[in-house]
Amino acid sequence: MxxxxxxxxxxxxxxxxxxxxxxxxxxxxxxxxxxxxxxxxxxxxxxxxxxxxxxxxxxxxxxxxxxxxxxxxxxxxxxxxxxxxxxxxxxxxxxxxxxxxxxxxxxxxxxxxxxxxxxxxxxxxxxxxxxxxxxxxxxxxxxxxxxxxxxxxxxxxxxxxxxxxxxxxxxxxxxxxxxxxxxxxxxxxxxxxxxxxxxxxxxxxxxxxxxxxxxxxxxxxxxxxxxxxxxxxxxxxxxxxxxxxxxxxxxxxLGRADDAILSASATIVPEEVEAVLRGIPGVRDAVVFGLPREPVGALVAAFLELDGDLPEDVRARVDAQLAPAHRPRQWFTGVIPRTASGKPARADVVRRVRAGEAHRRAI
CATH class of the missing domain: 3.40.50.12780 (ANL, N-terminal domain)
Structure with a gap:
């Protein structure tokens, strides 16, 4: 038993x-x-x-x-x-x-x-x-x-x-x-x-x-x-x-198949966008996910956990390293919720964003 x-x-x-x-x-x-x-x-x-x-x-x-x-x-x-x-x-x-x-x-x-x-x-x-x-x-x-x-x-x-x-x-x-x-x-x-x-x-x-x-x-x-x-x-x-x-x-x-984001006929793998975001000095960790939006299917969104203030060059770095369809359109910052083992709790991030509990940022 x-x-x-x-x-x-x-x-x-x-x-x-x-x-x-x-x-x-x-x-x-x-x-x-x-x-x-x-x-x-x-x-x-x-x-x-x-x-x-x-x-x-x-x-x-x-x-x-x-x-x-x-x-x-x-x-x-x-x-x-x-x-x-x-x-x-x-x-x-x-x-x-x-x-x-x-x-x-x-x-x-x-x-x-x-x-x-x-x-x-x-x-x-x-x-x-x-x-x-x-x-x-x-x-x-x-x-x-x-x-x-x-x-x-x-x-x-x-x-x-x-x-x-x-x-x-x-x-x-x-x-x-x-x-x-x-x-x-x-x-x-x-x-x-x-x-x-x-x-x-x-x-x-x-x-x-x-x-x-x-x-x-x-x-x-x-x-x-x-x-x-x-x-x-x-x-x-x-x-x-x-x-x-x-x-x-x-x-x-390349991530879980059910985590892929379909946006305007493009398929975006969250882990690939997250890798770019984590490479920006001052970004401690990142979770990327889709937010439903008609008629494109979903908007790419990013939740950033920062070491301090928001880096000034986030937008420039994202534009230089990601194709237009892969660039986040909505941005949020805060402490990323985690599972018992310390992994980002992706489902909880999405829940907090949809519930209006996350800090939205203009980038």
Whole structure:
């Protein structure tokens, strides 16, 4: 059965071990969940029909913001522990800093790794962790660099969202050995980037079919509780609908097919516009999305999180680097809402804009 565990449990690791040794499946509760969100998850658990090999459950949100519970076997994580241990330098001691909350699959994976003999986890702020390595998101890495890198920190494994080249360079200049990866809660590790582009994670095969990425690996989840999500499987291959290209063995991601913006007969990939915006000095992060507008279909909109004041050259840089159809027509600024793991919460950004809760800017 699935056992809910509070994220503020005093000895969370010991509680997870106890549940697993009893043959049950732990699912970590997030104290920030609303009552309705928690009730939706409890209803899924009450009606659960678990696969025989279910060992771990994690919560992820779909594009609508509604919860999905992903189930996976023990082996689907354990088979990648050796590679991850090498990346983190697990044998040198010092533990691994885990700034994302334990309800995120990113952190829960590392806790499962610890139970199998991996590096000791250090939950919470990185600065005082004394950890030699970090497993987190680009947002967590940026926070570490902005605060001043703790002396013991020497390696970082970064996933959850795109790692900008500028952020990688800052970390490497600070003496941190950088490894980025692309993955999904349903697929676990898919591709790894040690500085020369994303290539298949050891044990993973990649295939692009009609512009959509499919993977074959031992790391794929078993499925979901309740209503399904984007995971589709076909004869050992699986996809969550990410669009991609394979060029000379390197993977180039183009975002989810359902995130594409159709505007005046043009198809705009948000991630490509976001990459340009994040390259503007003073722009910390960006989320690009479509706002319905007849007769063109949708207007391209951008929500910027800034380091300070709005850079004066945003418009000039956008006009110089993007085709007219790809240039945002509406602009908003503020703090980008994030998921438990630190990824931009795209659905929440759109909701806030449509509800008039975001600061609109003239650019």
């Amino acid at each position: 699935i056992v809910l565990v509070r994220d503020d449990t005093v000895d969370l690791l010991a509680r997870l071990r106890e549940i697993r040794e009893a043959g049950d499946v732990p699912l970590v509760d997030d104290s920030r969940w609303s009552g309705a969100y928690r009730a939706a998850i409890a209803a899924m658990i009450a009606e659960a029909d678990l696969p025989r090999d279910a060992a771990w459950a994690s919560v992820t949100s779909g594009s609508s913001g509604s919860p999905r519970v992903v189930l996976r076997s023990a082996a689907s994580w354990e088979d990648s522990f050796d590679t991850v241990g090498e990346v983190l330098g697990a044998g040198v001691g010092g533990g691994v800093a885990l700034p994302a909350p334990p309800t995120s699959s990113l952190t829960l994976f590392s806790l499962a790794h610890t139970l199998a003999g991996g590096p000791a986890p250090v939950l919470g702020p990185v600065a005082a962790s004394g950890a030699a390595s970090l497993h987190g998101t680009p947002q967590a890495l940026r926070a570490v660099l902005d605060a001043g890198v703790p002396t013991p920190l020497r390696a970082a494994l970064i996933g959850g969202s795109h790692l900008d080249p500028e952020l990688r360079e800052r970390a490497e200049a600070a003496g941190i050995r950088m490894t980025a990866y692309y993955g999904a809660a349903e697929l676990s590790f898919v591709a790894i980037d040690e500085g020369d582009g994303l290539r298949a994670f050891p044990g993973v095969e990649l295939d692009v079919r009609d512009g959509v990425l499919w993977v074959r690996s031992p790391f794929i989840a078993s499925g979901y509780l309740g209503a399904g999500g984007p995971l589709r499987q076909d004869d050992g291959w699986a996809t969550v609908g990410d669009r991609a290209e394979l060029v000379d063995g390197r993977l180039r991601l």
